[in-house]
Amino acid sequence: MSNLSKEQRERYSRHILLQDIGEEGQKKLLAAKVLLVGVGGLGSPIALYLTAAGVGTLGIIDSDRVDLSNLQRQIVHFTKDIGREKIQSAQEKLNALNPDVTIRTYNQRLDAGNIRNIIAGYDFVVDGTDDFPTKFLINDACVAAGIAFSHGGILRYDGQTMTVLPGKCACYRCVFRNPPPPDIALLCSKAGLLGAVAGMLGTIQAAEVLKYITGTGELLTDTLLTVNALTMDFRKVSLKRQTECPACGGIADGQLGR
Numbered sequence: 001m002s003n004l005s006k007e008q009r010e011r012y013s014r015h016i017l018l019q020d021i022g023e024e025g026q027k028k029l030l031a032a033k034v035l036l037v038g039v040g041g042l043g044s045p046i047a048l049y050l051t052a053a054g055v056g057t058l059g060i061i062d063s064d065r066v067d068l069s070n071l072q073r074q075i076v077h078f079t080k081d082i083g084r085e086k087i088q089s090a091q092e093k094l095n096a097l098n099p100d101v102t103i104r105t106y107n108q109r110l111d112a113g114n115i116r117n118i119i120a121g122y123d124f125v126v127d128g129t130d131d132f133p134t135k136f137l138i139n140d141a142c143v144a145a146g147i148a149f150s151h152g153g154i155l156r157y158d159g160q161t162m163t164v165l166p167g168k169c170a171c172y173r174c175v176f177r178n179p180p181p182p183d184i185a186l187l188c189s190k191a192g193l194l195g196a197v198a199g200m201l202g203t204i205q206a207a208e209v210l211k212y213i214t215g216t217g218e219l220l221t222d223t224l225l226t227v228n229a230l231t232m233d234f235r236k237v238s239l240k241r242q243t244e245c246p247a248c249g250g251i252a253d254g255q256l257g258r
Contacts, residue, residue: 004030008100012054018216025214026054030100032213035059035122037110037138039090041198042152042205043128044076049206051094051101055213058094059122061106062086073195110134115141124209125149128202132179139164139172143247148212150205150220157194157229159201162220162239163208166248169221170239173247197229 012026039062066081081089087105127138142149143166151172152161164171211217224237
Protein backbone atom coordinates (compact mmCIF):
# COMPACT_ATOMS: atom_id res chain seq x y z
CA MET A 1 0.00 0.00 0.00
CA SER A 2 1.19 3.54 -0.77
CA ASN A 3 2.25 5.93 1.95
CA LEU A 4 -0.39 7.57 4.08
CA SER A 5 -1.51 11.04 3.08
CA LYS A 6 -0.94 14.04 5.33
CA GLU A 7 -4.62 13.99 6.27
CA GLN A 8 -4.50 10.27 7.10
CA ARG A 9 -1.45 10.75 9.28
CA GLU A 10 -3.38 13.34 11.26
CA ARG A 11 -6.63 11.35 11.38
CA TYR A 12 -4.91 8.19 12.61
CA SER A 13 -2.15 9.90 14.59
CA ARG A 14 -3.10 8.21 17.87
CA HIS A 15 -2.72 4.81 16.25
CA ILE A 16 0.54 5.77 14.59
CA LEU A 17 1.96 6.86 17.94
CA LEU A 18 1.45 3.36 19.32
CA GLN A 19 4.71 1.46 19.03
CA ASP A 20 3.00 -1.85 18.22
CA ILE A 21 0.85 -0.34 15.45
CA GLY A 22 2.58 2.63 13.86
CA GLU A 23 2.16 3.61 10.23
CA GLU A 24 2.58 0.04 8.97
CA GLY A 25 -0.18 -1.17 11.26
CA GLN A 26 -2.47 1.60 10.06
CA LYS A 27 -1.78 0.57 6.47
CA LYS A 28 -2.87 -2.95 7.40
CA LEU A 29 -6.12 -1.55 8.78
CA LEU A 30 -6.76 0.47 5.63
CA ALA A 31 -6.22 -2.66 3.52
CA ALA A 32 -8.41 -4.90 5.68
CA LYS A 33 -11.90 -6.21 4.90
CA VAL A 34 -14.23 -6.91 7.83
CA LEU A 35 -17.82 -8.17 7.75
CA LEU A 36 -20.18 -7.16 10.54
CA VAL A 37 -23.32 -9.26 10.96
CA GLY A 38 -25.99 -7.05 12.53
CA VAL A 39 -25.96 -3.30 13.16
CA GLY A 40 -27.99 -3.34 16.36
CA GLY A 41 -26.88 -3.16 19.98
CA LEU A 42 -23.49 -4.82 19.51
CA GLY A 43 -23.07 -3.85 15.88
CA SER A 44 -23.53 -0.12 16.43
CA PRO A 45 -20.39 0.50 18.54
CA ILE A 46 -18.46 -2.08 16.53
CA ALA A 47 -19.30 -0.34 13.26
CA LEU A 48 -18.47 3.11 14.62
CA TYR A 49 -15.10 2.13 16.09
CA LEU A 50 -13.99 0.07 13.09
CA THR A 51 -14.92 2.92 10.77
CA ALA A 52 -13.17 5.49 12.95
CA ALA A 53 -10.08 3.24 13.02
CA GLY A 54 -9.88 3.20 9.24
CA VAL A 55 -10.71 -0.41 8.43
CA GLY A 56 -10.63 -0.11 4.65
CA THR A 57 -13.73 -2.12 3.77
CA LEU A 58 -16.57 -2.74 6.21
CA GLY A 59 -19.43 -4.96 5.14
CA ILE A 60 -22.66 -4.64 7.13
CA ILE A 61 -25.52 -7.11 6.84
CA ASP A 62 -28.93 -6.64 8.46
CA SER A 63 -32.50 -7.10 7.22
CA ASP A 64 -34.30 -5.12 9.95
CA ARG A 65 -35.65 -1.58 10.10
CA VAL A 66 -35.04 0.90 12.92
CA ASP A 67 -37.64 0.72 15.68
CA LEU A 68 -38.19 3.18 18.52
CA SER A 69 -37.25 0.50 21.07
CA ASN A 70 -33.84 0.09 19.37
CA LEU A 71 -32.65 3.58 20.25
CA GLN A 72 -31.97 2.79 23.93
CA ARG A 73 -28.81 0.88 22.90
CA GLN A 74 -28.32 0.95 19.11
CA ILE A 75 -26.31 4.17 19.02
CA VAL A 76 -25.62 4.32 15.29
CA HIS A 77 -29.35 5.00 14.72
CA PHE A 78 -31.15 8.24 15.59
CA THR A 79 -34.79 9.16 16.20
CA LYS A 80 -35.13 10.45 12.64
CA ASP A 81 -34.17 6.99 11.37
CA ILE A 82 -37.22 5.19 12.75
CA GLY A 83 -38.70 3.11 9.95
CA ARG A 84 -35.54 3.18 7.80
CA GLU A 85 -33.52 0.13 6.86
CA LYS A 86 -30.81 -0.32 9.47
CA ILE A 87 -28.05 -0.71 6.89
CA GLN A 88 -29.14 2.55 5.21
CA SER A 89 -29.22 4.39 8.52
CA ALA A 90 -25.84 2.98 9.59
CA GLN A 91 -24.17 3.62 6.24
CA GLU A 92 -25.14 7.28 6.39
CA LYS A 93 -23.43 7.76 9.77
CA LEU A 94 -20.37 5.71 8.86
CA ASN A 95 -19.79 7.55 5.59
CA ALA A 96 -20.00 10.85 7.45
CA LEU A 97 -17.55 9.63 10.09
CA ASN A 98 -14.77 8.46 7.77
CA PRO A 99 -14.74 8.73 3.97
CA ASP A 100 -11.63 6.50 3.86
CA VAL A 101 -13.79 3.47 4.58
CA THR A 102 -15.81 1.68 1.91
CA ILE A 103 -19.14 0.50 3.34
CA ARG A 104 -20.67 -2.53 1.65
CA THR A 105 -24.31 -3.15 2.53
CA TYR A 106 -26.35 -6.35 2.46
CA ASN A 107 -30.04 -5.80 3.12
CA GLN A 108 -30.82 -9.45 3.77
CA ARG A 109 -30.89 -12.03 6.50
CA LEU A 110 -27.86 -14.28 6.75
CA ASP A 111 -28.79 -17.90 6.16
CA ALA A 112 -27.31 -21.22 5.08
CA GLY A 113 -27.97 -20.41 1.44
CA ASN A 114 -26.04 -17.13 1.24
CA ILE A 115 -23.46 -17.09 4.03
CA ARG A 116 -20.66 -18.80 2.11
CA ASN A 117 -20.77 -16.28 -0.71
CA ILE A 118 -21.16 -13.27 1.59
CA ILE A 119 -18.23 -14.04 3.90
CA ALA A 120 -15.88 -14.94 1.04
CA GLY A 121 -13.08 -12.41 0.65
CA TYR A 122 -13.35 -10.95 4.14
CA ASP A 123 -10.42 -11.12 6.56
CA PHE A 124 -12.56 -11.18 9.70
CA VAL A 125 -16.23 -11.61 10.60
CA VAL A 126 -17.89 -10.04 13.66
CA ASP A 127 -21.01 -11.59 15.15
CA GLY A 128 -23.29 -8.81 16.34
CA THR A 129 -26.47 -10.87 16.21
CA ASP A 130 -29.03 -11.62 18.89
CA ASP A 131 -30.27 -15.10 17.98
CA PHE A 132 -28.63 -18.47 18.57
CA PRO A 133 -29.21 -20.14 15.17
CA THR A 134 -27.36 -17.33 13.39
CA LYS A 135 -24.49 -17.48 15.88
CA PHE A 136 -23.99 -21.18 15.17
CA LEU A 137 -24.34 -20.52 11.44
CA ILE A 138 -21.57 -17.89 11.58
CA ASN A 139 -19.34 -20.21 13.58
CA ASP A 140 -19.75 -23.17 11.27
CA ALA A 141 -19.33 -21.16 8.05
CA CYS A 142 -16.27 -19.26 9.30
CA VAL A 143 -14.64 -22.43 10.61
CA ALA A 144 -15.24 -24.17 7.26
CA ALA A 145 -13.84 -21.18 5.34
CA GLY A 146 -10.91 -20.62 7.72
CA ILE A 147 -11.97 -17.04 8.50
CA ALA A 148 -11.29 -15.58 11.95
CA PHE A 149 -14.30 -14.20 13.80
CA SER A 150 -15.50 -12.66 17.05
CA HIS A 151 -18.53 -13.95 18.95
CA GLY A 152 -20.50 -11.65 21.20
CA GLY A 153 -23.65 -12.08 23.23
CA ILE A 154 -25.55 -9.84 25.67
CA LEU A 155 -28.62 -10.22 27.90
CA ARG A 156 -29.94 -8.23 30.87
CA TYR A 157 -26.75 -7.06 32.65
CA ASP A 158 -24.40 -9.69 31.23
CA GLY A 159 -22.22 -10.13 28.20
CA GLN A 160 -19.74 -12.60 26.79
CA THR A 161 -17.26 -12.64 23.94
CA MET A 162 -14.57 -14.87 22.45
CA THR A 163 -12.35 -14.77 19.38
CA VAL A 164 -12.01 -17.80 17.12
CA LEU A 165 -9.11 -18.63 14.81
CA PRO A 166 -10.23 -21.82 13.02
CA GLY A 167 -7.78 -24.65 13.43
CA LYS A 168 -5.88 -22.87 16.20
CA CYS A 169 -8.29 -22.62 19.13
CA ALA A 170 -11.70 -23.57 20.46
CA CYS A 171 -14.66 -22.51 18.35
CA TYR A 172 -18.13 -21.49 19.53
CA ARG A 173 -19.49 -25.01 19.01
CA CYS A 174 -16.68 -26.47 21.13
CA VAL A 175 -18.19 -24.55 24.04
CA PHE A 176 -21.89 -24.52 23.19
CA ARG A 177 -22.55 -27.67 21.20
CA ASN A 178 -26.08 -26.86 19.94
CA PRO A 179 -28.55 -23.96 20.11
CA PRO A 180 -30.93 -24.07 23.08
CA PRO A 181 -34.57 -24.97 22.41
CA PRO A 182 -36.61 -21.99 21.13
CA ASP A 183 -38.76 -21.93 24.27
CA ILE A 184 -35.66 -21.58 26.47
CA ALA A 185 -33.67 -19.04 24.47
CA LEU A 186 -34.39 -15.57 25.86
CA LEU A 187 -34.18 -12.51 23.63
CA CYS A 188 -33.61 -9.04 25.06
CA SER A 189 -37.10 -8.05 23.85
CA LYS A 190 -38.46 -10.38 26.54
CA ALA A 191 -35.69 -10.44 29.15
CA GLY A 192 -34.46 -6.83 28.95
CA LEU A 193 -31.00 -5.37 28.47
CA LEU A 194 -29.04 -2.55 30.09
CA GLY A 195 -28.14 -0.45 27.04
CA ALA A 196 -24.56 0.29 28.05
CA VAL A 197 -23.75 -3.45 28.17
CA ALA A 198 -24.02 -3.48 24.38
CA GLY A 199 -21.42 -0.72 24.23
CA MET A 200 -19.11 -2.49 26.66
CA LEU A 201 -19.09 -5.75 24.71
CA GLY A 202 -19.17 -4.14 21.28
CA THR A 203 -16.06 -2.08 21.93
CA ILE A 204 -14.24 -5.17 23.20
CA GLN A 205 -15.14 -6.97 19.99
CA ALA A 206 -13.94 -4.00 17.93
CA ALA A 207 -10.64 -4.02 19.84
CA GLU A 208 -10.20 -7.72 19.02
CA VAL A 209 -10.63 -6.96 15.31
CA LEU A 210 -8.03 -4.19 15.40
CA LYS A 211 -5.58 -6.37 17.33
CA TYR A 212 -6.03 -9.25 14.89
CA ILE A 213 -5.48 -7.10 11.82
CA THR A 214 -2.42 -5.34 13.20
CA GLY A 215 -0.99 -8.42 14.95
CA THR A 216 -0.92 -6.62 18.27
CA GLY A 217 -1.39 -8.04 21.76
CA GLU A 218 -3.16 -11.19 22.90
CA LEU A 219 -6.52 -12.20 21.50
CA LEU A 220 -9.42 -13.78 23.38
CA THR A 221 -8.64 -17.19 21.89
CA ASP A 222 -9.35 -20.28 23.98
CA THR A 223 -10.95 -17.78 26.34
CA LEU A 224 -14.53 -16.76 27.06
CA LEU A 225 -14.63 -13.28 28.57
CA THR A 226 -17.76 -12.62 30.62
CA VAL A 227 -18.86 -9.37 32.23
CA ASN A 228 -21.60 -8.48 34.68
CA ALA A 229 -22.43 -4.78 34.70
CA LEU A 230 -24.15 -4.89 38.09
CA THR A 231 -20.97 -5.88 39.89
CA MET A 232 -18.46 -4.89 37.18
CA ASP A 233 -16.94 -8.32 37.44
CA PHE A 234 -14.90 -9.39 34.43
CA ARG A 235 -14.02 -13.07 34.26
CA LYS A 236 -11.95 -15.11 31.84
CA VAL A 237 -12.94 -18.75 31.41
CA SER A 238 -10.27 -20.97 29.84
CA LEU A 239 -11.48 -23.05 26.91
CA LYS A 240 -10.05 -26.02 25.07
CA ARG A 241 -10.58 -27.12 21.52
CA GLN A 242 -12.66 -30.30 21.41
CA THR A 243 -11.45 -33.00 19.04
CA GLU A 244 -15.00 -34.32 18.69
CA CYS A 245 -16.44 -30.88 17.85
CA PRO A 246 -18.73 -31.23 14.81
CA ALA A 247 -17.53 -27.88 13.44
CA CYS A 248 -13.76 -27.78 13.93
CA GLY A 249 -12.86 -31.30 15.10
CA GLY A 250 -11.73 -32.39 11.65
CA ILE A 251 -9.59 -29.35 10.91
CA ALA A 252 -5.84 -29.82 11.11
CA ASP A 253 -4.10 -27.84 13.85
CA GLY A 254 -2.79 -24.49 12.69
CA GLN A 255 -4.72 -24.43 9.42
CA LEU A 256 -5.35 -20.71 9.83
CA GLY A 257 -2.32 -18.55 10.51
CA ARG A 258 -2.46 -15.16 12.14
